[in-house]
Amino acid sequence: MFLPCRSIARGVTSLATRLNGCSIHTTTATMAPVKVGDKIPAADLYEDSPANKVNISELTSGKKVVFFGVPGAFTPGCSKTHLPGYVQNADKMKSQGVSEIVCVSVNDPYVMSAWGIQHNTKGKVRMLADPNGVFIKALDLGTNLPPLGGFRSKRFSMVVNDSKVEELNVEPDGTGLSCSLADKLKLK
Template identity: 65%
Template sequence: MSRFIVHPIFFLKHNINCISRSFRTTFKTMTISIGDRLPEVDLYEDTPANKINLAKASIGKKLIIFGVPGAFTPGCSKTHLPGYIKKAEEFKSNGYNEIFCVAVNDPFVMSAWGKQTNVDGKVRMLADPACKFTDALELSVNLDVLGGKRSKRYSMVVEDGKVIDLNVEPDNTGLSCSLADNIK
């Protein structure tokens, strides 16, 4: 019985597509970090027709962006969002131009949640319905209890499109480092 042995050089010369594909699948982008620029991804405010790109919206501005696992959830509705609403005027007097809340929900749900919590003029509610922004930040997490892929709970300060402070909850959904009291 004879064996057929393929020399490694032959494999490299003749199967380059397989190798390059395997290299592409092994590279992983890194979670957004301090010093990184925001991704160019559209989010939605109130309706699918009203697109907001935070990378563009942050040019020449200082923003607070915080992500929550879902609209109308207890931790988000009772603690996280209310903290930012309560401190909105203080943040603005300290040089922050705007505050944005991002969740993997549709724009109509985010709009209704904003109306229920009286965010008008204080916090802008942005929907990430396909999780594209959250995935680009590498801050998504699978939460089956909320229907699948959602956002980890986080807060960040962005100045002129660049992240200058970032707080991601160590357990992805807790209520500690991402709260409004931790924004300086």
């Protein structure tokens, strides 16, 4: 006997399973993207190696920290424009009260370290790896880019003041180079 079932899942991801002729829907609520005023999610990122964890909550407590996310280390837009802009503007940002500037990517810590060395980021931009995308997923700023290996970070910039998001700029297409560039940040 077939009994029609109605899905109550709207705006969420559904996985339908057929059972006795009736579709049963299980749902997983989609997260809302991080927004201005939100507390930064607790997550561990990695600097230089898997042995060197950096807790984001501790890093941002009582400080003003600029984060920018990129789809991948060594990719053309990230290497030619995005990262160099933050390296070039680091002293100016720090003179405006920024304690740390952090580049985040869904890469391993060794790749992020090598990329940082290539761009002379030492003392200017911390290169933090989010190998499993835990931080990016908690922010709901991820995107699927199969040519780069699948799950990656959208391109964004964010000012976090004492663990709260003060400014957030997410590229409309997730990968472009406009609002998330260093010279677009409005430091208060």
